[in-house]
Amino acid sequence: MEFSESSRSWSAIPDWASFLIRLGIRVGQVDPGCRRIYLVSMPCESAAAGVIALGALLHRLSLKDSNDSSSHLARLRSLASENEPEVFLVHEVHGSGFRPEFKNGILWGRRDPIGNKSMTRIAILPNNSAQWRVNGEPAVHALSGSEIRFQSLYDHLSAGISEAFPSNYSLSDSGVCLAGRVAGESISRSVYSAIRFRNGCGHTDLSSLLTVHAWSPGTISRLTYFNSRTGQFDRQTGLTRVVIADGDTAFLRVLDVPDFRTCDILGVIQKTIDRGSLEAVGVKLADLAQWYAADDERTENLGAVPRGVTISSLRRR
């Protein structure tokens, strides 16, 4: 397995990246009874948040039930109840333009008459709900050809630490959320694209491995994206367990997002920012200290922390 950064030559995965992948895998192991908040301080500008998110994604791949399928029908029901005018459903055979609605206690996908085509109404049932997806979001399960790509790279990256559950490669999951940089989604993506991995079977960059729906629209998605600049989600399933925030501003914003109030949160900041920004993070951590206690347990046994990196971990009292 090899690694390259910013088009530099290929080499073995450096210690700092290996450590962050292991950290991500550990952070992905969410303890449902106890919320945790982590802060990782890097000595330089880096794609660390993306690498940690990849680690958390690898952990989710190793869990049998880590997918959106089981809760998908419940979510479609919820969308029908909310009756949002902008929400449309897409059926994998009959196409787009369906609105979710309840009629006689049954959940339906209804498409109004268009031209000479009559109205279409299809019942959404537990056994066919996976055929439906919300417009603009990935399918909860893969159609032929849209399984996750570069499976051998995931296997290599998690070798010896966790083992992927094969069916997960064709099921979307919203357990991990990446909150991108406040500078914008395109900046975040370009930073992650600078990190590349390869093995004997192929090569790709970090932004592809993260399977953010907008960046890899043809496949299922194993990670949701929160735009810290606009405050928008790429899909809002309510299933997020852990959020990885890229940058001090993203970290501070994520801590205030109601949808994340029960999630574990990991913020990645860099030390090379101005004092005011560092202090804003410090003040927030000091505030949290009322309800959270320091917790080194989670970040122990990951191997030596790379020189220049400091990690803080808080556990809800």
Next chain:
Amino acid sequence: MGVTASEVFEYLCQERAFLIERHEISSALFSELRRGVWQILLRIREQDDPTSREVADQLGAHLSEWLTVPIPFDQSMSESLCSLGTPEVVQGRWGLDVRSLYETAIAAAQAVQSQGNLLRSELREIIGHLKSTSLSFRIFCHTRAQFYFESLFEHTLSNEFPFLHSVKDYRESSPFDVLIKVGPLRSRGWGSTPDALITAPRFSRLLQVVWSGCADEQGFGYDPCAAQRSGSSGAKTQALQNQIISWTHEIIRSGDLGPSSDTYPSDLDELTQLNQHAHASEVRAATLIQVSDGFGILYPPHSQVPTFDANVPSDHSIGYRLPGDTLAKGMFVIWPLLGDADLGKLRAGEGHFSTIWKERLRNAMLHNPEDLLRRLSVAGIELVNLYSCVKHWCKPASTVIHAPQQRRHFEILIQTLGITHEVSTASRTLRRPWWQYAWIEIAQTRGEAIQTGVQEHEIIDEQLFLILMEYLPDIRRSAAAGSDFSFTIPTGKTLKGIVFFYPALSVEEGFRAPDTSLKQLCELDTLEQWRA
């Protein structure tokens, strides 16, 4: 990305020892000057009038510059002190003891010129030595201090190695051997440096050249992660100790001992004292955006600044951006001067009122300046350098209309010049005195609110953005040169006026300013006083 994370980690793993070599310079003559100026500052700062506080701030700025910038000790030091006036004027204003201190300080300022700046000599020696080795080195200093480093040698240093001026420069720098820094390690204010110098070094040896007494800021090298961990457990855990980069310190003292002493003089830490005073005042953090050679704007934290970025697609090129975050060097600050309904027909054109009062002022200065200055002084303008100030107000309007900073002073100026509404135009529509309309015009060029209420501002901005988007190709063409330009809103639109586009030449944190100085286009020299 200039330097990759892998390169930084590779460097940090290789380096085993990090050293801060502090060269502490003492000078009995310079100590005397420092003490004198500090004592004057303390006394006049206690006065209740704004002019005294202004003078105290100026003295504080001079002291800070002397202590953090390798300036040559020449005539300019005495001149900056002499701007307070003659000893008689100083005595008349602040009393006999201040006059005595003032005379001592001026004598000391003249005496240090014969000795020269010992810090510069030390610095010249250090840099000369480094240049003779194969070590790579950088100098961290403020942009405006670069000149004084360059003046140490006959040729320009920046041709040989780059200066680092900001946390961004440092962030993008590849690892090197030695960093040179003049002055104490401080996170804010004169001579400030990023905490990352200590927490995320890209070099193994810090050569710090400081005047005696100037201590490094307590807690410099701040990392919220480490602070939280050490704070929560009461002591640094072994795990944390392993993560923090440790530095060894070495102090090398040099300089002169003075005529009657066998020890180095004990100097006060003026920078720390000034910083504490600044924190006590009613000021708040601000970020400076320099928009032309001599002008800048201070914005409070998290300000949404209307900006134009020529390098992004059309939909996102115009919008709000955060200084130091999404607003970066190279973008344009949008600075609208919009027609105000309240001004109505009175506002015949840009600078309508300023043309009138400046013309009258220039005439008065031409024919009988002494009389004008006397009348202004008697009427209540108590500025120390009144003559220079009035000369400055005479200058034609550039990016701002040069005028008194205080509204009261402006009122006195206009009344002294005897300008009122002409009888023919003083109709029922003119509800306020002439000077108030002229003051609004000045305020507008300084960027004060033309409408009250944030919401109204937002509505105006929305409309403005829509209009600008309509003319985006024209704006892009004008922006291509990279210098400031203006765009006149065509008639028939919902807004009327002119929109200036100022290129952001630099974005700098580390200011603390009162609300009245925020979001105003001001000369950089004026804004320097708010450096925290």
